[in-house]
Amino acid sequence: GHALGIWHEQSRPERDDYIKVFKHNIKHKYQDQFTKQHRWKVDDFGIPYDYGSVMHYGGLDFSRNDRPTITTNDRNFQATIGQREEPSFADVKQINEAYCKGTGPPLDCKNGGYQGPKDCDVCRCPTGLGGTLCDQV
Known part of the structure; x- marks a missing residue:
């Protein structure tokens, strides 16, 4: 860190x-x-x-x-x-x-998720959430 x-x-x-x-x-x-x-x-x-x-x-x-x-x-x-x-x-x-900002078009990740640094088309989601925008349980 x-x-x-x-x-x-x-x-x-x-x-x-x-x-x-x-x-x-x-x-x-x-x-x-x-x-x-x-x-x-x-x-x-x-x-x-x-x-x-x-x-x-x-x-x-x-x-x-x-x-x-x-x-x-x-x-x-x-x-x-x-x-x-x-x-x-x-x-x-x-x-x-x-x-890692600015590596691709921004996604509106939900529920505390964030845009993946290596694959900008996918959000990285907190445990228990999924979907492209972290909006699925």
Whole structure:
């Protein structure tokens, strides 16, 4: 993500709506990694906050005292943050929005889908949706 110019999810300007950061629990040399950025500095391409992003730190990452550095406002998402298995759908969408626009005629993808970078005639759809425009279950 860094190499592609993508910010850490917990640095997004609206992060306080989704998480709480405990700076006093973060190792001093890593505190800047948790700094909330200004809206003018971060382009989220209109993609909602993503607990499942590979660019989101986990709840104990960089803790100096084994206490949480991040908690999710909705406890149901606490175990989701910090995953490193693969980029989330929203991660790939954000990269696509940043680098793959203008590769063909625009499609009006529905329900959070986005135009595929290699096949511009097809939308990439969130799990559970399909069809040319992500408008079919």
